[in-house]
Amino acid sequence: MLTEYIYTVIDGSTHAEQDIDMILRVLNERKLTYLLPAILKDLELLHSRKVALSLPRITCAVDPTEETIARIKTYIGATDDSAVAVSVDKDLVGGFYVEYEGKIYDGSVRTYVDTIKRALQVM
Numbered sequence: 001m002l003t004e005y006i007y008t009v010i011d012g013s014t015h016a017e018q019d020i021d022m023i024l025r026v027l028n029e030r031k032l033t034y035l036l037p038a039i040l041k042d043l044e045l046l047h048s049r050k051v052a053l054s055l056p057r058i059t060c061a062v063d064p065t066e067e068t069i070a071r072i073k074t075y076i077g078a079t080d081d082s083a084v085a086v087s088v089d090k091d092l093v094g095g096f097y098v099e100y101e102g103k104i105y106d107g108s109v110r111t112y113v114d115t116i117k118r119a120l121q122v123m
Contacts, residue, residue: 003042007050010043056100057085061092061109068096076100 056078094109
């Protein structure tokens with residue numbers, strides 16, 4: 001919890017330096033400075049998780065070409081220079097899906113087929 005608070009302070013505060021000084025002063029006053037290495041390690045882990053979540057994760061039925069990756073990035077609104085994590089799922093019949101910024105973009109053949117099935121069942 002302390003680590004998440006510190007990360008939030010560092011990430012979004014306009015007074016981050018003052019806030020960190022206050023946190024360090026409190027840790028020192030309470031003789032908790034021995035916790036600093038663990039706090040730093042947790043901060044690194046938290047940051048790497050947040051960075052990983054901000055990367056578009058593209059899953060395709062086959063290895064995508066650079067052109068396909070560029071088109072997908074444009075479709076989801078990712079910047080051209082942003083890194084992506086790409087994986088292949090042979091269980092996909094075709095197409096792709098992307099996880100990015102908490103959203104899932106599903107362009108898989110399986111989803112299209114399921115959508116058509118549901119539409120036909122309604123008729």
